[in-house]
Amino acid sequence: MFKKYRWTIVTMLFLSNAINYVDRSAMSVALPILSKKFALTPFASGLILSSFFVGYALFNFIGGFLSDVVGPRRVMGYAMAVWSIFCALTAGAFSFISLFFIRVIFGFGEGPLTSTTNKTMNNWIPLKERATAVGICNGGAPIGGALSAPLVAFISLKWGWQAAFLVLGVLGLIWTFSWFKISTDKPNNHPRVSQEELKEITAGRDIAAAQVGSAPAKVSLLSILKQRSILALIVGMFGYNYTLFFFITWFPSYLVEGRHLSISQMGIAAMIPWIAGALGQVAGSLIIDFIYRKTGKVLFSRKVVLVTCLLLAAVCVVLTGFANSAVSAVFFMTLGVCFIYLQATTYWAIIQDLVPSEKVGGTSGFVHSMANISGIFGPALTGWIVQSTGHFAPAFVLAGGLAIIGALAVAFFVKGAKNAGAVPQEQIA
Template identity: 70%
Template structure:
C-alpha cells in the first residue's frame, strides 16, 4: 500500500504539519524566557499567544476557500513560505508590541494548513485509506509538539531564543521548495502517478452534490447553504471544544509547569514533551480504529462519531482533574492521558466533513469550521492569562477547558448526522 505515489504526498504533509507545530509551539516554550526579557504580565503573555490565532482563524477559511478555487498545491506552498518568513522575523522582536505584530502575521501564514491538508487528502486518497492517511498527516502535529519542547528549550539556552526561530524559518523554506517539486493538486495532474493508481483513488465514488441524502446527485449547492446546517454548527461546537482544550495545553502548559510546578526550563522541556508523544500515538491509533470500525460495521459516520464523542469526553475528564492535583507527576500524567484521548479523536472532524459535504465544497467548509473553531485560540490564551492573573492559580482555567470539550462532545453526539453510505462505497465530497 505505501509503495503508491500518493504516500509521498502524505509524507510531505506529515512533515509539514510537524514543522507547523514546532514553529507554533516554539513561542509557548520560549515564553518563560521572553516573560523575563520583556517583563510581560500574564495577561500580556496571553495576548501574544492569542494574537497568533487572530490571523490563523481568518486564514483557516481563506486558505480552505482558495484550496477549492486555485488548488491545494499553491496554497500549501505559499502558506509555508509566509509562516516561515515570520517565524524567522520573530527573532527581531524587541518588545511586547513587536511580538504581538509578528505573531499576528505568523498566524496568517499557518492558517491554511489544516483545511488545505484535508482538501489534498480528498483529492489523493481513496475512502478505505482516508482516515488513516489524514491521521498520519495530522499526526505530524503532536510529533512536532513533542520535538519542539526539548529542542526549543535547549537551543534557546545554548544559542539564544533568536537563533532558534531563524533556524526554524530556514527549514520551512527548504520544505516549500521540495513541496513545489513533488506535489500536484490531483493525482491525474502528476506525471509520476500511474493510470492504475488514479483509477484506484477514484474508484467507487458516489456523488453527494446536495445537502440532502436523497436529493439528486446533480444539484449544486452553495457554501452558505452548507454552513447554515445544524449538523455543521454542531460539528463546529465539537471542534471548538477540542481546539480550546488543545490550545490551552499548547500555549499555557509549559508556563504552568514553570510557574505553578516550579520546574526549570530544561525540566519543563522534557516534561512538556511527554503528553505530545502520547498525542502522536493517539493520532495514529485513532485513525486506525476509525477505519477498522468502518470496515467491520459499514457505518461510515458512526465510525467517526463513536470515537469522537467517547474520546473527547474522556479527554475533558482528564484535563479537568489536572486543575485539582498538587504535584507535577500527577499533572503531567493526567495531561498525558488527556492529550492522548484528545488526539485519538482529532482526525474525526476532517473525516466527517468529507463524509457529509460535496466534494467541491470540502475546502471551503473545512476552512469555515476550522476558522470559527479557532476563535477559541483567540479567546483561550487571553482568558487563561486573565484567570491566572486574577485568581493566582490555574484551576479555573483547566475546568473551563474541560467544560467546553464536554459541551462539544455532546453537540456532536446529538446533532451530527449524514447520508447513509453502503459498505465498501465512497462518498465523493
C-alpha cells in the same frame, strides 16, 4: 499500499504539520524566557499567545476557500513560505508590540494548513484509506509539538531564544522548495501516478454521498455552512480546539510557574504528552477505518470515536488542574492529550463525508476558522484567570467543560441521511 505515489504526498503533509507545530509551540516554550525579557504580566503573555490566532482563524477560511479555487498546491506552498519567514523574524522582536504584530502575520501564514491538507487528501486519497491518511498527516502535529519542547529549550539555553526561531524559519523554507517540486493539485496531473493508482483513488467516491446524504455538488457553500450538522461540528471542534490550544499555549508556563520546574525540566516534561498525542493521532485514524470496515457505517465510525474520546479528554484535563504534584499533572495531561488526538481526525473525515468535493476546502476552512475563535480569546482568558485568581485550576475546569459541550453537540446534532444503511462489505474492501 504505501508504495503508491499518493503516500509521498501524505509524507510531505505529515512533515508540514510537524514543522507547523514545532513553529507554533516554539513561542509557548520560549515564553517563560520572553516574559522576563519584556516584563510581561500573565495577561500580556496571554495576549501574545492569542495574537497568533487572530491571523490564524481568519486565514483558516480564506486558505480553504482558495484551495477550492486555485488548488491546494500553491496555497500550501505560499502559506509555508509566509509563516517560515515570520517565524524567523520573531528573532528580531524588541518589544511587546513588535512581538504581537509578528505573531499575527505568522498566524496568517499557518491559517490555510489544515483546510488545505483536507482538500489535498480529498483529491488524492480513496475513501477506504481517508481517515488513516488524514491521521498520518495530522500525526505530524503532536510529533512536532513533542520535538518543539526539548529542541527550543535546548537551543534557547545554548545559543539564545532568537536562534531557535531562525533555525525553524530556514527549515520551513526548505520544505516549501521541495513541495513545489514534488506535488500537484490532483493525481491525474502528476506524471508518476499510474492509471491503476488513479482508479484506486477514485473508487467508491459515491459511497459516502449515498450513505450520509451529502449535499449535491452544485449547492452553494453558504447553504452547506447553514446545515445543522456543520454548525454542530463547529461547536464540537470549538471545544476540542480550546482544550488543545490551552495545552499548547499554557502548559509549559504552568509547569514552570505552577509546578516550579526549570526550563530544561519543562522541556522534557512538556514533550511527554505530545508523544502520547502522536500515538493517539495515528491509532485513532486506524480505529476509525477499522470500525468502518467492520460495520459499513461511515458516520458512526467517526462519531463514536469523537464523542467517546473528547469526553475522556475533558475528564483528564480537569483532573490535571487538581493534581497534587508535577508528576501527576504530567500523567493526567498525557492521558488527556492522547484522547484529544485519538479523535482529532474525525472532524475532517466527517466534512469529507458530508460535503461535495468541490466545497471541501471552503467548508473545512470555515469550520476551522469558527472553531479557532477559541484560540483568539482562550489564551488571553487563561492569563486573566491566572492573574486574577493566582491559580491555574479554574482554567483547567473551563477547558474541560467546553470539551464536554463540544462532544454532546456532535453526539446529538451531527447526523446523516435518515434512510442510510451500512455499505456492503464488497464495496468497502
